[in-house]
Amino acid sequence: MTTASSYFRLAPAALAALTLAGCATVPGEPDPRDPLEGMNRSIYQFNDTLDRAVLKPVAQAYQTVTPTPVRDCIGNFFGNLRDVLYTANSFLQGQVPDGINMAGRVLLNTTLGFGCFDPASKVGVPSIPRDFGSTLGVWGMGPGPYLVLPFFGPSTVRDGAGRLVDTYASPLTHVENVRVRNSLYGVRVVSDRERLLEAGDLVDDIALDPYLFVRDAYLQRRQAIINQSLGQDAAPDYSLPDYGDDPEAAPAAAPIAP
Template structure:
């Protein structure tokens, strides 16, 4: 078995060297290293198809789903420690506190992290890494770069991967902190195989939809990393209604005609941005100042303060220079 694996790795190396002989004449602007990257991608793909994928499928077939979920949660729980450190380094103190709270909660109530109790209670993971931290600090992304066996990266993320290795080991958040070499390598192997098994469905989908697997993975990776960085550069979002998160508080507030109160959900209108209008439901009746129901104008009314439901406006003072007409059919 070992000799077969070595032959497969050797075959992948030969394929990579052969692929490297062909250079890309017009590389993509954000991928100036495309010739090397495609060669390394071909090598990684050969190793993955001939070695990693069969092992991951065997692991998935032998290990029950609850056990695989437990293993994934335990590794995620350790990874959250390093994520919390990176949130602190990025100046996102609230994210850091919430992440360390997740670790404490899952470690105690979740049986050492086997059960993700925090997510069940509505506290989602805040993933973070040193590559994103470098981006927050202003380090440029650099060109796209495919790492041997590890796959898609950039120059900045490659430095971040090195930082993740040393940093997570320093805070005892990865197998790298284990001094016993056989145990450490076994844990690394389980982590790697478990991660690959979790991605089997994604790789099958990629084979079905991607015409050029290399370009698809490259573009998806760059877009995802940029989105993660933008999220860390944005404001910290506290627990709030979904329509008020990430700047939702700057949107106009609409009354719900079927609810007992307003859009706030508890009968009281939430604080509105005074720079934006408040729209009433044109089909709902409006209460005048005397407490009686009067007809709402078809276009709705806006209170002068920009908040709350406006009552039917009083008739404007008549211009004495204009004639007054009486409706003969009115009672």
């Protein structure tokens, strides 16, 4: 298949990018939040190359051949699964009213929405993105250095640890049929990437340095989510549309993710 062959052609580039990560040139003064910028830029470039060669074309094809109602249904299905994690983390962060509302949202979308529609948003019960990385932040753990993860994109040391917990807690992880589970993961990645097509093009158009744009938007959004849970004034959110703040789902070149 074309997609598979493109991916394997990228394997040498991936190895080279990761091997030479520490040798990348860092322009300007180093940012104290990003002491590993040289390595991060190399991994960012690898992710971007993979995205342009594989993920973005697949997402564009998916958008072309799949009717909008079907794409919306698929997106709502995976969004409902994410809301299960958001519900648990709302309670862990001490946001009991939000946790109750999120539990009601999951129940409403699962029953009246058949897992395909989003009646909860229509009646004024929005999704509140809270993952375990933000829970660690509310509990007082600092973010640590900014990290760009291969295939997954923006993160920090704290959010990377939270990602492991969220991945294990995800309902998809516990689907016993391996073929079905992997198929669901694949569909979710394509669906999420399709939602970011316009945002990704915007980054290319307006950002003089896309790496810095993505990094600053990511860190700002993460702090805003934590501030909101702590009852503080949230930082302005200039971030682009995202993947529903699901840390395990974001494809390689996602402009932001928690």
